[in-house]
Amino acid sequence: MSLTTLIKRLAIVKQKTIAFLGCFLIVLCFSISGISQNKLSQKVDFHITDSPLADCLWQLAEITKIPVAYSDNDLPDSLLSFSFDNKSIKHILIEMLSEANLEYNFSGNQIVIFKSQSFQISGYVEDASSGERLIGASVFSTAVNEGTVTNVYGFFTIKVDANTPTLKFSYIGYESKSIEASSKSNQKFIVPLEPNLTIQEVVVTERSDYDSNTYDSFLSDQNLAKDITKMPALGGELDYMRLLQQLPGVQSGTDGLGGLYVRGGNADQNLVLLDGVPIYNPYHALGLVSIFDEQVIKKVTYHRGQFPSRYGGMISSVVDVRTKEGNNKNFKLNAGVGLIASKIKAEGPIAGGKGSFLISGRRTHIDPFLRKFSRDKRAEENQEGYYDYSFGEVMAKVNYGISPKTKFFLSFYKGSDSYENELKINEIEGDFILKDEEYQDLNWGNNIGSMRLNYQITNKLFCNFTTTFSKFFFQSNENRYFEFDDGFDLNQQSRYKETYFSNITNVAFKTDFDYVPNSSHYFRGGLEYSRSTFQPGVLTTQDSLFFGFEQLTEELLTGKGEIVSEVNLYLEDEWLIHKNFGINAGIYSSLFKVEGKNYLLLDPRLSINWQAIRPISFHLSLNRLNQPLHLLTRTGSGFPNDLWVPATSKVKPQQAWIYDLETRFRLSKQWNAEAHIYYKKMNNLINYIDGADFSTSSNTLSAFNWEEKVTVGQGESKGVELLIKKDKGRFQGWMSYTLSETTRQFDQLNGGEVFPFRFDLRHVFSIIGSMDVNEHWTLSSSWNYRSGSNISLAYSDWQYIRQDGTPDIIFFDLEDRNSFKLPAYHRLDIAAKYNKSTKWGKWSLDIGVYNVYNQTNIFYVRPEYDPITEVQKYKSTSLISILPYFSFIIEI
């Protein structure tokens, strides 16, 4: 009997002892014959269906004529199917063994199968009570001292030591859990974590070991859903965008109006994502309230210094909002009422828990009061009419687990704001008639939809396919009717109608993947095609004039939409080079086509993370970002009537370079601190030239030829940001301070000279704290201080003399742009929350006071003529003085 025949026979005898003998013989053969491993490069066809792995190996040995040795105890019993055409033996072995956590060795003329010393395991971490997948949960292998976090779908993959396969799972607000992982538990490895009702006892000691390799700071990397509960709420509405305004490096308008201005950026430069779908105006009430209803938010992630390559398209910050999927264990109903809005949420399982649904809605209830109040007020002035305002929104989501590795999601959001104003003056005495009737209505909002499919291809590869739709719309209508008849020969009637609308619609198809080949690398990649339609505005004015027998109808302006196509590609690798040193490198590229011109935009991203000693880490980030969108705004405040326009062949995409150096300190188990130094350079910013706006028609340039009305320039911002945070214990909170300077320069503004940015707020300080008094009561307060914002004012007047010597009218000498600094803004808010659990569910009551000491913070400045002194003066108006509020929420 030849040696080969002997080994082949040994292979088909499934006995452990013989396998060991085989191994020995392999070593022996290797030392004797020295046969090359090139034999495994041989390509073969291999097909087998519904067979145990042992049979698969046996058949492979038959085909390849290469003996295979293994231990039967290591092989799983599950039935497998494989089909390979013209593939190398090596390739086939890897594919066959990877799922079973087996490895092979080839020595001499023998393939030996053995159990891996470590194995890759993947799964999901979820909330034990609701089944909600947890984003950013920590997964830590104590044996190999390595960890990872779950992705936005709660998915993780990690390498586990086979001898000590203990994994520790933890998440802020949940009880930590340790589990002995098994290579055979891969099929459906779901780790439920129990919510921790006593938050202060949560200890996440392991995080420090790999914090250096996570992306962002203590605040931004954590679930802001916990932090928001520490804040007093304006009008009873807990709001994530208002929370972000309390973070270092973020400025906002008075009382939060106008959105976020991150590190000297404009309000339009923030990439706001709702479950991965871009939102162009994420606000209600001109920015006082965001569209993100706190009751459905699962996680908010915020980036301002370190930009992972998977985010692109905006140049200042990323606000990634993920909503809950719905409880797949029990049906739940929440309802709440606050000072300005009421809300409701329903969620529950479908298909026996294979999926879940969530429906929520929110609407203001102040409009009947406003209508009544305004009608009475106008009646006192002998007028008829009213005004009112409202906003409302509805969101619906459903998901279904097609298989343990495949899940389908469908979601929809619709929200809108509405403002109405009616004013009527009617005077009729005999034949004398005077009628002046005016009606305005404004509507704006977002329609969003998405459909996605998660698919876990292997333990190491997770894919997501998404189709999204996002539309922001704004429309205003104005109707006016005027009639005058003096009862004799003079009669006049006129009708005026104006319709204005603008919208931006985006449809995108994309695929993303997470690939974790080993514990040192975490690859992410994606490809996206998107198509956007911009309608910068259509202004149609119909003017019908009846004066005697004359009639005039005139259409003044029309506009057309612009279609923009984009192909975006990103790739990033989170590379752990050493236990305490890693980098995140990647690139986001965009091929952008508009007006027949192609832009290829390349955004390299690099983040270097170094944990110098255990409590201190350093993070250096270099980012380039491009933004193919511009926002035409006259006020700079991000109001809904501002116009989104694409970059064109004349006006290039906005671009920024951001350099950020961060140091994190873990001062104790409860106290953390971080410090940033940053520099940001922005190019291709646009601004209206003086006196221009979208509807300016003082010359023959079309109102839609906006490129002729803007000037292109640049911006610069630099600063230092500090944050100290306590996130454990009965008392929690944080304190932040930002020292920064931001400028702008446009050739056609301020004589081409550099001027301060409107929101160049030199000092920004905020302190927020909350205290759990007992199991029912929580007290919280916040205090904010910001240097005044900058506006342009005239300090003096002068008289123009015509060229023929005739004195003309008075003009004013507007000082250098944004050279007048308004007084500082500061405000104190306090709140108390009472929670109570009952047999049927739980309820909570929030009461609080906004602007406790009634500070009159300037909202805007306007000129006003005083008829007594006959002098023009500047007057300023504050928006919200001291304001008590409440909200009441029940959950059953």
Added chain:
Amino acid sequence: MKKGVYIYIWAILLSWTTMSCEHDFDIDVPRATKNVVLSNFSPDNALKVYVSSTVPVGEVDTELLKYPTDAKVALTEDGVLIGNLTLVEDIINERPYYRSDLKVQAGLLYEIEVSVNGKPISTARNLVPKDLADVNVQLISLVEKADPNYPEMVTVTARVRVEIEDYSTKGFYYHVNGSAYGEWLTDLKVVNNVDHLRILHEDGILVRLPDEDSSPKFINLELKFPYYPNSETREPFQIEIRNCSEDYYLFHRSVGEQEVSNFRDGFLSTQSVQIHNNINNGVGNFSSFNSREFDVNW
């Protein structure tokens, strides 16, 4: 509590919210004043410089505006001091000015230095644009229409093309005006797609020809004027083209835009237009133009 009490509390809170939405208070601004220097000069006219002062915002009274008579205004030509301008009392307009009999020349750089007691010296400089040669003004069309309400009057509507042969790729600034029968044309329009602005503080239209080669290098004008055939003969109408310095154009454009902005948004609007200023230590304009008038027969 009764249901009515809840509604009552709610109404109070909402009223509080509504009332709290506006609270007015004064904003104080600096009160320092500056020299105002105004002069638009050309080779065809004597050089006149108006010197006055700004007044704190809101306190202007045209009767109280100060036009100092003791200012010193020195003029240099290409860096060489020519001399001081002399004060001229304008009895009709009651606004004194400083004058030089010097005729400025195209292509030369002129600088003034204005000294007023108690204020820093103000300076400004400007290069006189070149002569307008090779300009072709051509009548394109003309319509005469009788007015049924005024049988003796005919409204003449004419279209004129102004072609500028020496137009370069850099782009130039123009101030266009017209007159007929001794009256400035108030109904004058630019009808082709070039950047222009009708200004109110002076007669005429400012035009900036863009620097793209593909853009038009001509100005199409449409003008209307009344003609009384029974009492008048057909006299040519006039088109005046001013070749302006950039400072001239930017100043008058910004003044015109501020005037529109003030009308639209209210005087002292914080969103208004900053007026172009080329006076160091002061405000105003020291700029030049070179004009030529064309008769158009019809």
